[in-house]
Amino acid sequence: MLEKNEIEDLIAIRHHIHQNPELSEQEFATTAFLREKIEALEIEILPSETLKTGFVAQIGSGKPVIALRADIDALPILEKTKLDFASENEGVMHACGHDMHMTSLLGAAKILKSREQELQGTVKLIFQPAEELGTGARDVLAAGLVSDVDAFFGYHNMPTLPAGVIGLREKGVMAAVEQFDVTIIGQGSHAAYPHEGIDPILATSAIVQNLQQIVSRNVPPLEAAVLSVTHVEAGNTWNVLPDTARFEGTIRTFDEKITALTKQRFIEVVENTARAFGVRADIHWIMGSDATYNDPELTAHLFDTTKKWHEATIVPEPSSAGEDFASYRRQAPSVFAFIGSNEVGASGLHFADMTLKDEALSVAVEYYVHTAFAALDYLKK
Ligand code: NI
Numbered sequence: 001m002l003e004k005n006e007i008e009d010l011i012a013i014r015h016h017i018h019q020n021p022e023l024s025e026q027e028f029a030t031t032a033f034l035r036e037k038i039e040a041l042e043i044e045i046l047p048s049e050t051l052k053t054g055f056v057a058q059i060g061s062g063k064p065v066i067a068l069r070a071d072i073d074a075l076p077i078l079e080k081t082k083l084d085f086a087s088e089n090e091g092v093m094h095a096c097g098h099d100m101h102m103t104s105l106l107g108a109a110k111i112l113k114s115r116e117q118e119l120q121g122t123v124k125l126i127f128q129p130a131e132e133l134g135t136g137a138r139d140v141l142a143a144g145l146v147s148d149v150d151a152f153f154g155y156h157n158m159p160t161l162p163a164g165v166i167g168l169r170e171k172g173v174m175a176a177v178e179q180f181d182v183t184i185i186g187q188g189s190h191a192a193y194p195h196e197g198i199d200p201i202l203a204t205s206a207i208v209q210n211l212q213q214i215v216s217r218n219v220p221p222l223e224a225a226v227l228s229v230t231h232v233e234a235g236n237t238w239n240v241l242p243d244t245a246r247f248e249g250t251i252r253t254f255d256e257k258i259t260a261l262t263k264q265r266f267i268e269v270v271e272n273t274a275r276a277f278g279v280r281a282d283i284h285w286i287m288g289s290d291a292t293y294n295d296p297e298l299t300a301h302l303f304d305t306t307k308k309w310h311e312a313t314i315v316p317e318p319s320s321a322g323e324d325f326a327s328y329r330r331q332a333p334s335v336f337a338f339i340g341s342n343e344v345g346a347s348g349l350h351f352a353d354m355t356l357k358d359e360a361l362s363v364a365v366e367y368y369v370h371t372a373f374a375a376l377d378y379l380k381k
Contacts (some may be wrong), residue, residue: 001369002113002362010365013037014103015085021074021094024130027053030072034127037106041113043125048143054129054136056145059266060111060119064379065144067124067200068290068368069154069325071098071104071131074092079354095354097157099252102127104361108368121376124149131322132348134289137327150379151298151333153371154325155364160348161340162228163357166306166367168337169315170299171182172254175226175291177322181248182207182270184234186279188243199247201234203277208232209245210273212263225262226252226320252320254291295333296376302335305374310363335371339364 002010031053037258038045038057046091054072079086087093098312109125124146130136142147149274156174161167184204189197208229218227227249251266253259267283274281301328306312315338328334341360 001033001366007362008363010103010107014099017099017103018094019085019088021087021089021092023076023092024073024133025053029074031055034102038109041108041110043113044354046145048145050143051139055126055328057125058122058136060117062121063126064150065122065148066333066372066375067126067149067152068105068108068372069126069128071154072100072126073098073103073132074133077349077352081355083355086338089361095351096349097356100157100341100361101362104364105368106292107365109223112372119376120380123372131306134287134324141327149294151332151375152328153375155332155337155367157311157341157356157360158338159342159346159356160344162343163335163340163360164363165340166310166312166337167315168312169305170294170296172291172318172334174318174323175252175320176289176291177256179286181284182244184274184279184284185282186243189241191239191241194241197241198278199241200279203274204232204234204247204335206246206277207273209270214262214269218261218265218333219258223258223260224254236245238352259268265356289322289324292323292326292336293329294335298333299335301378302371302374304372309370339367348366
């Protein structure tokens with residue numbers, strides 16, 4: 001599908017993007033670079049007054065309308081790969097492989113544009129900002145650029161799977177993410193006279209322990225949920241009990257009912273344990289993301305069509321990582337795939353020494369192109 005020199009061009013583009021990573025909502029140079037490439041292909045870019053970074057382009061016309069999505073932001077990580085195209089923006093790294101996602105969408109754009117006459121509908125290309133903040137997909141939806149889309153498609157590279165392997169899974173594929181930050185308000189005192197205050201450290205210890213009963217005693221055994229307290233802080237010396245303590249962490253679930261149950265029990269356990277210790281709990285929910293859910297029928301169709309041109313495997317279990325692609329399902333059915341990008345045993349996503357193999361790129365390009373044709377065909381029927 002791609003000529004050798006076209007693959008080499010894409011590899012050079014990927015290396016350039018990798019070398020120049022930008023953080024979420026600051027992807028200005030990345031956006032300019034991508035726009036230039038898309039404009040050079042004479043593909044229409046949809047105007048937007050609200051999207052400061054990222055953009056949506058479109059190929060073809062009429063109904064149905066499908067969208068292919070790639071995210072474009074990097075992470076605040078100091079790269080330790082020793083690649084000759086390692087990040088030149090110190091402390092920022094494409095450690096989630098979004099450089100591969102956007103490069104492969106550029107490659108697909110070129111092919112789809114050259115075959116525009118064959119398209120039985122419209123393909124929108126979403127170069128999405130701020131995935132790592134969990135806000136980019138919502139910003140694209142709010143911008144009104146994809147309100148006519150009938151189905152959304154995306155993928156995430158998986159450096160721990162062999163390069164080029166395509167994995168699909170029906171239903172829940174990545175977790176819903178909730179982030180909590182709780183302040184426990186007691187009353188400080190001399191460590192030698194604890195009865196004169198209300199100890200927030202003891203209360204926090206009990207709350208962290210009690211929270212562990214939610215997954216083990218409230219969530220049904222065949223449903224999945226994770227509740228992790230990841231950061232606790234209180235006090236600053238050895239002989240004074242502080243006024244307050246604070247803890248934060250995350251809840252990961254795959255089903256809306258379990259998300260609601262876990263959150264409700266979290267609030268009950270925190271507030272009632274706090275009451276038992278005479279402290280006050282101030283619970284703050286940081287904006288979370290939905291679970292990424294693959295439409296079963298669309299996924300089955302895509303699995304069959306993928307097997308006609310490439311090896312496709314069924315992903316045995318969902319990932320408890322989050323992904324803001326989930327938000328698109330609020331509007332239309334969606335399918336999110338995994339594409340192997342290195343090998344078993346390689347460093348995973350978000351590691352400072354994570355690397356990708358270039359040979360995964362052309363498979364990702366083809367996945368987008370085949371998916372576009374297969375989806376338009378499916379939706380037409
Ligand atoms: Ni990612």
